[in-house]
Amino acid sequence: MDNRILLRKLLVIAVVMFGFAYALNPFYRQICEALGLNVLTQKDGTVERPANTQVDLNRSVTIEFDGNAQGPWRFRPTVNSMSVHPGELTTVMYEVVNTQKREMNAQAIPSYAPQSATPYFLKVECFCFKQQTLKANEARQMPVVFYIDPKLPKDVKTITLSYTFFEVGGGLVKTAAN
Template sequence: MPTQPTRSDRAFNRSMLIKLVIVAILMFGFGFALVPMYRTLCQITGINNLVQRDATERDARNMQVDTTRTVSVEFDANAHGLLAFKPEQSNLDVHPGEVMTVMYDLSNNEGRTVNAQAIPSYAPKQATEYFRKIECFCFTQQTLKAGESRRMPVVFVIDPKLPKDVKTITLSYTFFELNTPTAANMPPSAQGTGAGT
C-alpha cells in the first residue's frame, strides 16, 4: 500500500518545482537575449557582416584602380519558394578598385505578399573580405506584393589588395522567405481543401 508523502517530501517537491520554473524562465530569457548579443558581437568584431555595408562610395572612389589586373566576377542567384530571382548578366570583368554595378531581377509569383532577405556568399572564401558592397538589396528585407517585380542594383568594388592568385570571384545570393504562410493569412485560392469539402 503506497504511503502518503510526508510534509518534508511536499516541501522538497515544492522547492524543486520553484527551482525548475526559475531555470526555465532564465533559459527562455537567455534565448531571447542571444539575438541582440550576437548582433552586437558581430558589429564589434566585424564577423559575419554579410548583410552590412562593406564600404562607402567615398571609400571606393578613393581606391586606386589597378588596370594591370582583371578579375572575372560571376553572378549566381537562388530563391527558396516561388520567388523568381536572377542577375541580368552572368559575369563581368572588372579591374580591382573600379566601382561596378550589376542589376538583379526579383519577382513574387506567390498570390500573397512575401517578406524575404537575400544572403550573399562568395567563392573562393578568401575573396569575402576583398569584395566590398557599397549598395545592395541584401542590406534590408525586401517586401513584395503578389505579382510584384523589382529591379535591384548591387554596387561593388574589389579591393586592390585581393591576392594576385585570385582571378575569378563568384558572388551568389540566396533569397529566404521570412514570413511563413499560415492558413489564416493565405488567400483562399492558395489554401488546400479541408477534409469536409
Template sequence: MSTARLSLSRALRRDNLTMTAKLLVVVVLMGGFGYAMVPLYKSVCSALGINVLSLSELQNASESSPVKNTQVDTSRNVDIEFDANSRGPWEFHPAVRHLTVHPGQLTTVMYEFKNVQNRVMSAQAIPSYAPSQAQAHFTKLECFCFNEYTLQPGESKQWPVVFFVDPKLPKDVKTITLSYTFFEVAGKGDQKQAGAVVLAPKKL
C-alpha cells in the same frame, strides 16, 4: 552782404562745381579703362600667342577636368560570376551573369526579383562568396541584401549591387563568384513557414 563777397561766393561755388565735374569725368574714364583692360589684355595675348591663365581660371580648368581614380589597378583583371539559382515559388536572377573588372573599379549590377505567388511575401537575401578568401576583398557600397523587402502578389523589383574588388585581393584569385541565399521571412505577410532560395556558388 556786400557785392564783393557775393561775387567771391559765386566764384567759389563755380570752382567747386567745376572740380566736382572734373573728378566725375576722371572716375568714369578710369572705370572704363579698367573695364577695357580685360578684352585688351586678351587681344594682346592672342596676337602674341601668349596663353596665360589666371589662378581662378586654372582652378576652374582643373575642376572641369575628369578626375582619374588612381586606386584602379588597370594592369589586372578579375572575373566576377553572379549566381542566382532559384528553388522557390518566385523568380530571382541577375541582369548579367559575368563581368570582368579591374581591382578598385566601381561597378553596378542589377538583380531582378518577381513574386509569382498570389500572396504577399517578405524576404531577405544573404550573400556568399567563392573562394571564401574573396569575401574580405569584396566591398559592397549598396546591396539589396542590406534590407528586408515585402512584395505584393505579382510584384517585380530591380535591385542594384554596387561594389568594387579591393586591389589587395591575392594575385592568385582571378575569379570571384557572388551567390545569394534568398530567405522568405517567417511570420510576415501570408507566409506560415519559412522558405528559401539556395543560390549555390558555381564551380571554378
C-alpha cells in the same frame, strides 16, 4: 517605513537604468561614427567610397553572378559575369519576381567563392542589407554596387557572388482566428 525607503531606492535605480539604456544607442552610434566603424552612408545619404582606393588598370578579375531562390520566387542576376578592375566601382542588377498572389517579405544572403576573396569583395549598396517586401506578382530589379579591394591576392582571377533569396516570416496569413 523601511519598505517605502526601499521602494524609493528601487524606483531611482530603475529610472537610472532606463535612462542609461536610452542614452546607450546614440552614444554607440557616435562612437562608431567617430571611429569609422560600420558606416555605409554619409549623413546626407550619399554613398561613401573609401578615399584611398585606386583602380588597378593592369589587372582584371572576372566576377560570376548566381541567384538561388528558396520559395516561390524567380530570382536571377541580369548578367552571368563581368570583368572588373580592382578598385573600380561597379553595379550589377538582380531581378526578382514574386510569383504568389500575396505580399511577401524576403531576405537575400550572399556567399562568395573562393571564400578567401570574401574580405576583398566590398559592397557599397546592396538589396541584401535589408528585407525586401514584394507585392503579389511584383517584379523588381535590385542593384548591387561593389568594388574589389586592390589588395586581393594576385592568384585570385575569378570570384563568384551567389545570393540565396528566401521568404522571411514563413508566409503566415492573418485570419480572424489569429
